[in-house]
Amino acid sequence: xxxxxxxxxxxxxxxxxxxxxxxxxxxxxxxxxxxxxxxxxxxxxxxxxxxxxxxxxxxxxxxxxxxxxxxxxxxxxxxxxxxxxxxxxxxxxxxxxxxxxxxxxxxxxxxxxxxxxxxxxxxxxxxxxxxxxxxxxxxxxxxxxxxxxxxxxxxxxxxxxxxxxxxxxxxxxxxxxxxxxxxxxxxxxxxxxxxxxxxxxxxxxxxxxxxxxxxxxxxxxxxxxxxxxxxxxxxxxxxxxxxxxxxxxxxxxxxxxxxxxxxxxxxxxxxxxxxxxxxxxxxxxxxxxxxxxx
Amino acid sequence: xxxxxxxxxxxxxxxxxxxxxxxxxxxxxxxxxxxxxxxxxxxxxxxxxxxxxxxxxxxxxxxxxxxxxxxxxxxxxxxxxxxxxxxxxxxxxxxxxxxxxxxxxxxxxxxxxxxxxxxxxxxxxxxxxxxxxxxxxxxxxxxxxxxxxxxxxxxxxxxxxxxxxxxxxxxxxxxxxxxxxxxxxxxxxxxxxxxxxxxxxxxxxxxxxxxxxxxxxxxxxxxxxxxxxxxxxxxxxxxxxxxxxxxxxxxxxxxxxxxxxxxxxxxxxxxxxxxxxxxxxxxxxxxxxxxxxxxxx
Amino acid sequence: xxxxxxxxxxxxxxxxxxxxxxxxxxxxxxxxxxxxxxxxxxxxxxxxxxxxxxxxxxxxxxxxxxxxxxxxxxxxxxxxxxxxxxxxxxxxxxxxxxxxxxxxxxxxxxxxxxxxxxxxxxxxxxxxxxxxxxxxxxxxxxxxxxxxxxxxxxxxxxxxxxxxxxxxxxxxxxxxxxxxxxxxxxxxxxxxxxxxxxxxxxxxxxxxxxxxxxxxxxxxxxxxxxxxxxxxxxxxxxxxxxxxxxxxxxxxxxxxxxxxxxxxxxxxxxxxxxxxxx
Numbered sequence: 016x017x018x019x020x021x022x023x024x025x026x027x028x029x030x031x032x033x034x035x036x037x038x039x040x041x042x043x044x045x046x047x048x049x050x051x052x053x054x055x056x057x058x059x060x061x062x063x064x065x066x067x068x069x070x071x072x073x074x075x076x077x078x079x080x081x082x083x084x085x086x087x088x089x090x091x092x093x094x095x096x097x098x099x100x101x102x103x104x105x106x107x108x109x110x111x112x113x114x115x116x117x118x119x120x121x122x123x124x125x126x127x128x129x130x131x132x133x134x135x136x137x138x139x140x141x142x143x144x145x146x147x148x149x150x151x152x153x154x155x156x157x158x159x160x161x162x163x164x165x166x167x168x169x170x171x172x173x174x175x176x177x178x179x180x181x182x183x184x185x186x187x188x189x190x191x192x193x194x195x196x197x198x199x200x201x202x203x204x205x206x207x208x209x210x211x212x213x214x215x216x217x218x219x220x221x222x223x224x225x226x227x228x229x230x231x232x233x234x235x236x237x238x239x240x241x242x243x244x245x246x247x248x249x250x251x252x253x254x255x256x257x258x259x260x261x262x263x264x265x266x267x268x269x270x271x272x273x274x275x276x277x278x279x280x281x282x283x284x285x286x287x288x289x290x291x292x293x294x295x296x297x298x299x300x301x302x303x304x305x306x307x308x309x
Numbered sequence: 310x311x312x313x314x315x316x317x318x319x320x321x322x323x324x325x326x327x328x329x330x331x332x333x334x335x336x337x338x339x340x341x342x343x344x345x346x347x348x349x350x351x352x353x354x355x356x357x358x359x360x361x362x363x364x365x366x367x368x369x370x371x372x373x374x375x376x377x378x379x380x381x382x383x384x385x386x387x388x389x390x391x392x393x394x395x396x397x398x399x400x401x402x403x404x405x406x407x408x409x410x411x412x413x414x415x416x417x418x419x420x421x422x423x424x425x426x427x428x429x430x431x432x433x434x435x436x437x438x439x440x441x442x443x444x445x446x447x448x449x450x451x452x453x454x455x456x457x458x459x460x461x462x463x464x465x466x467x468x469x470x471x472x473x474x475x476x477x478x479x480x481x482x483x484x485x486x487x488x489x490x491x492x493x494x495x496x497x498x499x500x501x502x503x504x505x506x507x508x509x510x511x512x513x514x515x516x517x518x519x520x521x522x523x524x525x526x527x528x529x530x531x532x533x534x535x536x537x538x539x540x541x542x543x544x545x546x547x548x549x550x551x552x553x554x555x556x557x558x559x560x561x562x563x564x565x566x567x568x569x570x571x572x573x574x575x576x577x578x579x580x581x582x583x584x585x586x587x588x589x590x591x592x593x594x595x596x597x598x599x600x601x602x603x604x605x606x
Numbered sequence: 607x608x609x610x611x612x613x614x615x616x617x618x619x620x621x622x623x624x625x626x627x628x629x630x631x632x633x634x635x636x637x638x639x640x641x642x643x644x645x646x647x648x649x650x651x652x653x654x655x656x657x658x659x660x661x662x663x664x665x666x667x668x669x670x671x672x673x674x675x676x677x678x679x680x681x682x683x684x685x686x687x688x689x690x691x692x693x694x695x696x697x698x699x700x701x702x703x704x705x706x707x708x709x710x711x712x713x714x715x716x717x718x719x720x721x722x723x724x725x726x727x728x729x730x731x732x733x734x735x736x737x738x739x740x741x742x743x744x745x746x747x748x749x750x751x752x753x754x755x756x757x758x759x760x761x762x763x764x765x766x767x768x769x770x771x772x773x774x775x776x777x778x779x780x781x782x783x784x785x786x787x788x789x790x791x792x793x794x795x796x797x798x799x800x801x802x803x804x805x806x807x808x809x810x811x812x813x814x815x816x817x818x819x820x821x822x823x824x825x826x827x828x829x830x831x832x833x834x835x836x837x838x839x840x841x842x843x844x845x846x847x848x849x850x851x852x853x854x855x856x857x858x859x860x861x862x863x864x865x866x867x868x869x870x871x872x873x874x875x876x877x878x879x880x881x882x883x884x
Contacts, residue, residue, distance in 0.1 A: 365793050416820050426799075426800075430800055480797070
């Protein structure tokens with residue numbers, strides 16, 4: 016391992032000659048849940064640049080959640096290391112790292128410790144010992160960022176699923192993380208809730224510059240990301256732009272994944288002899304089709 | 310068995326500050342043999358409605374007294390659910406209900422015992438061992454699992470998709486005529502989703518005459534259903550086959566509901582002057598588009 | 607939905623009582639209970655009742671809500687009262703007529719017995735109404751905050767006050783969720799023909815297994831996820847932790863405290879200088 020990469024978060028990217036900052040880096044990580052478990056992650060190397068919006072796809076049990084939990088020390092690698100902005104994660108800097116890497120989990124009903132929105136959002140900020148005024152400001156900021164200001168004193172159990180998850184995101188945001196990981200945070204929501212979350216997260220990425228790792232098995236959600244990664248049996252098997260990934264439909268099937276429906280329609284049209292280009296959104300495909308019908 | 314509901318209303322927590330009207334004068338008929346879809350977003354009353362179908366929710370007695378006046382009707386085949394004398398156990402045997410995340414209700418030590426649970430419960434007298442075994446074998450095979458391989462396994466050692474199949478087997482083991490499923494594909498990965506929907510088609514042909522699916526996934530609804538009821542604010546807005554329903558894209562959007570991808574594409578094509586008249590299944594859409602193909606491409 | 611009808615749940619309106627410091631409300635409840643038990647005559651208890659009726663009134667809790675709390679213990683109270691009527695004995699005379707009204711073997715109904723039972727019933731009702739007033743007007747969070755704050759002196763003897771308060775607050779948060787979950791699982795098993803509300807005790811215990819196991823599994827699963835979510839938000843126990851909400855005494859609290867003090871003083875005075883002794 017080069018010393019430079021350990022000491023300096025900024026390293027030289029040979030491909031385009033620019034300075035890139037690695038927000039999150041898995042260096043040769045090996046991990047298992049003990050002898051009985053069939054799951055193995057071996058020599059995983061993977062990194063996320065600052066400001067990226069990466070989707071992680073994979074069927075249930077492919078290692079997506081393990082990847083998330085390794086990022087902030089909820090799990091510790093058996094061998095290898097995880098680094099956040101160049102700092103290797105150790106027992107000593109665990110809490111510093113956790114401030115920088117927030118995780119939102121799957122179940123909207125299992126993440127809140129308090130019954131009232133603002134009390135729950137305050138939890139993380141209280142844990143790190145911030146002053147009262149600062150906590151107040153953080154709550155303002157976090158609730159505004161997820162569009163829940165008017166629910167500040169609402170009872171969490173009376174909110175909709177999407178709103179509950181937005182509170183979960185706010186609770187993480189109150190720690191001002193630089194990286195946010197969503198571990199299937201949309202899986203238990205209805206379409207409306209899913210849209211809410213995707214919108215909020217996209218906004219955080221664009222406006223607040225937060226690096227996002229979005230674990231999901233909704234193929235449609237992956238279309239919004241700048242890069243998509245496919246996991247299978249604890250291994251990263253595909254890495255590309257969403258378009259690039261979905262061009263390889265056959266390969267996706269072997270990992271128990273499916274094309275988004277729009278990709279499937281493209282394929283079927285081509286199989287029927289209509290030469291439409293791969294398009295991942297409705298308007299582009301409609302344009303392609305309308306070119307082919309006179 | 311035909312399902313008829315007329316002027317059905319239901320209020321949660323009546324006479325409290327949290328009183329919410331979940332159903333508001335709902336009238337709906339579901340014919341035998343339908344693959345019936347129910348859509349509407351969370352809190353629109355669709356789950357409340359389906360829970361009436363096997364008597365898990367019942368008409369409050371105050372309503373029963375008034376029912377003659379208001380003309381409230383709720384019948385499932387021969388069962389009159391507004392009557393006090395209804396044999397709800399017999400009803401539940403004919404109306405199987407698969408809840409959201411049904412794998413969360415697995416409890417027994419083996420897959421066999423879990424699937425047999427319902428069969429034993431509904432038997433009038435203690436059933437013979439081989440009788441139970443036949444029913445369980447049939448149910449497990451029907452959901453596409455290998456009976457010999459899974460029957461002695463703990464249900465908790467199965468994968469997510471397998472667990473869900475076992476849970477469905479636990480409901481169809483009594484061969485209900487009507488099978489009701491609330492979000493049967495929720496939480497599964499894309500392939501698991503497709504497999505479950507394919508399974509429902511198979512079950513409809515082999516075991517259950519009527520299948521009722523509550524779903525948020527409009528693509529699923531468009532691909533599978535013969536008729537769709539749209540719930541909104543406790544009311545039924547419309548009951549239409551998907552081919553008709555998804556023509557009303559604007560109306561569905563205004564209710565905050567989505568439409569299938571094929572409907573979105575149809576709309577986008579229309580804006581570009583290309584009229585496609587399909588039933589919104591992917592197959593029909595592709596066929597209709599290809600039929601319009603000019604000589605350019 | 608079971609969760610909305612559970613006893614003693616927070617009743618969300620704005621009022622003088624809702625705005626009181628939770629610590630004061632807890633102390634008020636304790637003080638009030640002391641007053642009830644110090645009261646020796648109807649006049650004193652009547653004063654207590656008056657204060658409580660006033661508190662309920664300004665708390666804007668509907669009368670029916672309060673009565674529902676009483677209904678829960680109605681049977682217990684009446685049972686105790688009946689026992690007391692028959693076995694109390696005593697010879698005091700409160701109105702014209704014989705001291706002993708009716709007698710048969712060991713049963714003896716006396717004027718004193720009737721008065722004593724009535725006194726007991728009133729006492730228990732006041733107790734229940736006052737406690738439910740606390741839970742109706744105080745959110746779970748401020749209640750646990752109040753308890754934590756009141757128990758702070760115990761930190762000196764290394765009692766895990768913060769952890770206890772957190773456990774209480776999480777429990778309160780998850781009760782409605784778990785009740786919902788129980789209902790869902792019960793419905794699912796009923797749909798599979800489970801008879802959960804019929805048969806003898808042995809049968810019922812057996813019938814509970816299909817509900818209990820999924821419920822426990824789900825609770826453990828939730829606990830796991832909650833633990834991860836807390837860890838991810840930098841939780842490391844009470845050390846170096848700050849609090850967003852500071853409890854503060856205001857003029858309201860002072861007013862309530864004065865009222866309570868007056869009540870207790872009055873009751874104590876009447877105890878030693880009875881007006882109409884019981």
